[in-house]
Amino acid sequence: MSKQRLLVIGNGMVGQRFLEELVAKTQAYDITVIGEEIRPAYDRVQLSAWFSGTTVEELTLCDENFFHDNGITFLTGTKAVSINRTAKIVKTDTGMELCYDTLVLATGSYPFVPPIPGNDKAHCHVYRTIEDLEAIQASASSSQSGVVVGGGLLGLEAAKALKDSGLVTHVVEFAPQLMAVQLDDIGGALLREKIEALDVRVHTGKATQNIGTGTTARYRLNFEEGDLETDMIVFSAGIRPRDELARSSGLSIGERGGVIIDDHCKTSDDSIYAIGEVALWQGKIYGLVAPGYEMARNLASTLTDEAKTFSGADMSTKLKLLGVEVGSIGDAHARSEGSRICSISDASRGVYKKLVISNDGKKLLGAVLVGDTGDYDSLLQYSLNDIDLPEEPISLISPQSGDKPVLGVDALPATAQICSCNNVSKGDICASIAAGCTTMGAIKTETRASSTCGGCTTLVKQVLDAELKSQGIEVNNDICEHFSYTRQGLYHLVRMHGIRSFEELLERFGSGNGCEICKPAVGSILASCWNDFILDPKHVGLQDTNDNFLANLQKDGSYSVVPRIPGGEIGPEMLAVLADVAIKYDLYTKITGGQRIDLFGARVDQLPAIWKDLTDAGFESGHAYGKSLRTVKSCVGSSWCRFGVQDSVSMAIYVEKRYRGLRSPHKIKMAVSGCTRECAEAQSKDVGVIATEKGWNLYVCGNGGMRPRHAELFASDLDDETLIKYIDRILMFYVRTADRLQRTSVWRDNMEGGLEYLQDVVINDSLGIGEELETEMQGIIDTYECEWKRTINDPAALKRFEPFLNDDTPDGDIVYVRERGQKRPARAEEKQQLKVKEIA
Amino acid sequence: MSMASNAERSEALEWFDIAGVDDIIPGTGAPARLGDKQIAVFRDKTNIYAIDNLDPFSDANVLSRGLLADMKGRICVASPVYKQHFCLKTGECLEDATVNVRAYPVTLRDERILVGIAE
Numbered sequence A: 001m002s003k004q005r006l007l008v009i010g011n012g013m014v015g016q017r018f019l020e021e022l023v024a025k026t027q028a029y030d031i032t033v034i035g036e037e038i039r040p041a042y043d044r045v046q047l048s049a050w051f052s053g054t055t056v057e058e059l060t061l062c063d064e065n066f067f068h069d070n071g072i073t074f075l076t077g078t079k080a081v082s083i084n085r086t087a088k089i090v091k092t093d094t095g096m097e098l099c100y101d102t103l104v105l106a107t108g109s110y111p112f113v114p115p116i117p118g119n120d121k122a123h124c125h126v127y128r129t130i131e132d133l134e135a136i137q138a139s140a141s142s143s144q145s146g147v148v149v150g151g152g153l154l155g156l157e158a159a160k161a162l163k164d165s166g167l168v169t170h171v172v173e174f175a176p177q178l179m180a181v182q183l184d185d186i187g188g189a190l191l192r193e194k195i196e197a198l199d200v201r202v203h204t205g206k207a208t209q210n211i212g213t214g215t216t217a218r219y220r221l222n223f224e225e226g227d228l229e230t231d232m233i234v235f236s237a238g239i240r241p242r243d244e245l246a247r248s249s250g251l252s253i254g255e256r257g258g259v260i261i262d263d264h265c266k267t268s269d270d271s272i273y274a275i276g277e278v279a280l281w282q283g284k285i286y287g288l289v290a291p292g293y294e295m296a297r298n299l300a301s302t303l304t305d306e307a308k309t310f311s312g313a314d315m316s317t318k319l320k321l322l323g324v325e326v327g328s329i330g331d332a333h334a335r336s337e338g339s340r341i342c343s344i345s346d347a348s349r350g351v352y353k354k355l356v357i358s359n360d361g362k363k364l365l366g367a368v369l370v371g372d373t374g375d376y377d378s379l380l381q382y383s384l385n386d387i388d389l390p391e392e393p394i395s396l397i398s399p400q401s402g403d404k405p406v407l408g409v410d411a412l413p414a415t416a417q418i419c420s421c422n423n424v425s426k427g428d429i430c431a432s433i434a435a436g437c438t439t440m441g442a443i444k445t446e447t448r449a450s451s452t453c454g455g456c457t458t459l460v461k462q463v464l465d466a467e468l469k470s471q472g473i474e475v476n477n478d479i480c481e482h483f484s485y486t487r488q489g490l491y492h493l494v495r496m497h498g499i500r501s502f503e504e505l506l507e508r509f510g511s512g513n514g515c516e517i518c519k520p521a522v523g524s525i526l527a528s529c530w531n532d533f534i535l536d537p538k539h540v541g542l543q544d545t546n547d548n549f550l551a552n553l554q555k556d557g558s559y560s561v562v563p564r565i566p567g568g569e570i571g572p573e574m575l576a577v578l579a580d581v582a583i584k585y586d587l588y589t590k591i592t593g594g595q596r597i598d599l600f601g602a603r604v605d606q607l608p609a610i611w612k613d614l615t616d617a618g619f620e621s622g623h624a625y626g627k628s629l630r631t632v633k634s635c636v637g638s639s640w641c642r643f644g645v646q647d648s649v650s651m652a653i654y655v656e657k658r659y660r661g662l663r664s665p666h667k668i669k670m671a672v673s674g675c676t677r678e679c680a681e682a683q684s685k686d687v688g689v690i691a692t693e694k695g696w697n698l699y700v701c702g703n704g705g706m707r708p709r710h711a712e713l714f715a716s717d718l719d720d721e722t723l724i725k726y727i728d729r730i731l732m733f734y735v736r737t738a739d740r741l742q743r744t745s746v747w748r749d750n751m752e753g754g755l756e757y758l759q760d761v762v763i764n765d766s767l768g769i770g771e772e773l774e775t776e777m778q779g780i781i782d783t784y785e786c787e788w789k790r791t792i793n794d795p796a797a798l799k800r801f802e803p804f805l806n807d808d809t810p811d812g813d814i815v816y817v818r819e820r821g822q823k824r825p826a827r828a829e830e831k832q833q834l835k836v837k838e839i840a
Numbered sequence B: 001m002s003m004a005s006n007a008e009r010s011e012a013l014e015w016f017d018i019a020g021v022d023d024i025i026p027g028t029g030a031p032a033r034l035g036d037k038q039i040a041v042f043r044d045k046t047n048i049y050a051i052d053n054l055d056p057f058s059d060a061n062v063l064s065r066g067l068l069a070d071m072k073g074r075i076c077v078a079s080p081v082y083k084q085h086f087c088l089k090t091g092e093c094l095e096d097a098t099v100n101v102r103a104y105p106v107t108l109r110d111e112r113i114l115v116g117i118a119e
Ligand SMILES: Cc1cc2nc3c(=O)[nH]c(=O)nc-3n(C[C@H](O)[C@H](O)[C@H](O)COP(=O)(O)OP(=O)(O)OC[C@H]3O[C@@H](n4cnc5c(N)ncnc54)[C@H](O)[C@@H]3O)c2cc1C
Pocket: A009, A010, A011, A012, A013, A014, A015, A016, A034, A035, A036, A037, A044, A045, A046, A047, A048, A078, A079, A080, A081, A106, A107, A108, A109, A127, A128, A129, A154, A157, A242, A245, A275, A276, A277, A278, A286, A287, A288, A289, A290, A292, A453
């Protein structure tokens, strides 16, 4: 018997999830997928991340081989235009006719654009696909101001995108408050206050009559009363199911749209199913991905004859909108019969929290949180698992955390849903831990928990920790056999106890004699804390090969020398010095990727003389050998460039001089670009600065190299002072908390709470350590000295550069041949030949 | 300071005066010439050790510039090029038993370091 033909229309988030669920269960279907978009499904939930540098590839939900490996025919850029239910044939806009035995509609929804005259102007957009975002970005680059029509969840996300693009941003909402679906009026008002404080202008209770031509800006929105001028508009006024195919083929449709489905996701036609945002279940369209995923799971079961039914899904949400924390759980509007409310509102802190409680006071039915969602996770568990509330429910949200009853993860039943996006229960997580997943990464891969919105990460981690503890498994993060501490732990010990040497640390907190893992790590920590001379006899035995001789070891045992050229700016006289030195010592010269010049092929014993010449001429160590700041690359900026908007060279030089010599867990690279053309490639650096009309945009935690990572936009339009303050704090926080040899990109990827957490620590000073970090950084800056200058004036340090303890003639085993006019190390066979010649 | 050498074998050895003890900073190594060979001499808290300076993996004279490492109680040097460990007492390579360097007996006389080599 030939396989059943399964046809899926739509390859969005839910359609894709359905395919994954199905092929994991059975190979019984011959599957064809029709997708209107030009690319396979991507993460629409994280769509806004595209604006801060996340690429389409990163957003894509499956790897490129998924369709091929699973024998699925995938037609991209193809739209289904009609269904003939009698013949069971779907027609496409490319003229194809596809037969099916079973048809799945996963066509999602489209953004609703209110029927306002003028809504089709060139700079009017919606916010749903990658192409929409590209169009918005293009408009924004020629606009000064922007309006978002719609003050719901998505509208506020769009507002953030406009704000980040540097536009004067307005939100126009028809209802009298923001986020009317999730929040009550008090919560909505507080949200408005907070958003307005960020300079996003909110206009509620406004119905746009038409969109005409503006006088000071491109367009004018005319309201019943008043008007508003703007250069561009983004409509985000709700979504509508894409049920046009179902409609024209006569399937049952809800009164206000949506394909009606039963508990098995079946439509009014036995051979046709609908899932995701196009589906209407018990009169409800879910505008969230988690219920869609739940439908996908259920349909995959149904099609493999497992009896599972869809029984609704939770609509609670926790978000950060324009930096404001907002949470909504269950019956936020207290619509349940006899429900009671208790709430607190603290105007000084800008926090509002409300609980909706059952009539008997025992159960939590809903909640609203604005300004602080710290209690969200535990409240959600109370509500989802019907856990009895404490005597005084208000204590759950009262700020005196001391007497707050903690709902430990131990208190949760195994059935408690931890990850609502992927319907992962506590029991599922425990089972994966029992099966050997002992890291967050492993649990994520195995169960999918916290892999969609990430909101439950903390909770998953708590379950993991508690489980491991109860199983007696200890998580070993020790740096090596000599210290039972992480790098972070050692850092704190050194700071707290004022420890100034490795010996002292080992004696008090370690065992044995140390090794090549802990010694350089501690050497680096001591340098980060106290900035002592690293070739001091008490530290010299700790330094890694390169630090040990303040140069970079090459394969033949010789070294390369890299003087600092701040910002890549160097005058001809200084270039001449480099040329002279290179000629005098016969050094191979090459321009580095970091805008400086590398001089290769110096023997250890030549290093001091070379550096004497260099420092005499005014050069300083470039720290190319250290786990420390390397270079701050820059473009030529507004001084010369026709497009530059800020003086990127001056800023780069300032930044490079400020942080030179800072010892850190790994090397640090930075760049400053003078305009958005980004010629300095700042978005591939640990710290990237890009000039805007109004100041600087700061990007963090990017990386080139083996595992490239785009830097993320950390803050926009900063003045010089704030920019430097933020960089000080970020760097010092990195120095404090990263693992050994962990670049900022990995540090950031492993950070619980991600970029927002880092922003909170640095911008909002949520840990109260901001000033401390700045003071520590100032300490490093104040004690900076050029290591090479110090070395060539220190006879004891120089002794180590002598060729041999008992002989002054240099090592003759280092042999060079010439290539393209410069020297290079002889290969083994070349060495052999040269030796033979010598003997002859 | 005790000695890593072995008294009975010293009869058959020729001893070379290499340097003063204080010429090497504790916890580091330094290179020396021994006839036409290069050796790496190390000093830890209590002892002096000598092994070949040539790193067999990179074929460069660099072992004296490696970091001293306590590998479960065995005192080693980690090659600065590709990071293999060599036992300072025996010259064995911990990562690859088929490769080793030579270890030399060391003795101290009047605060001078003497390295022995078979006659
Ligand atoms: C900016 C943004 C932020 C969001 N944030 C969140 C959030 O934080 N949390 C949350 O839960 N949800 C969020 N959502 C909603 C979430 O993205 C949707 O719930 C989810 O994408 C629905 O999946 P779907 O597969 O039903 O629809 P879609 O992902 O829209 O996929 C439908 C696909 O079908 C295609 N299609 C339609 N008709 C045809 C046809 N005739 N022929 C061929 N192909 C067709 C469409 O082009 C589309 O690619 C957000 C949405 C947006 C836009």
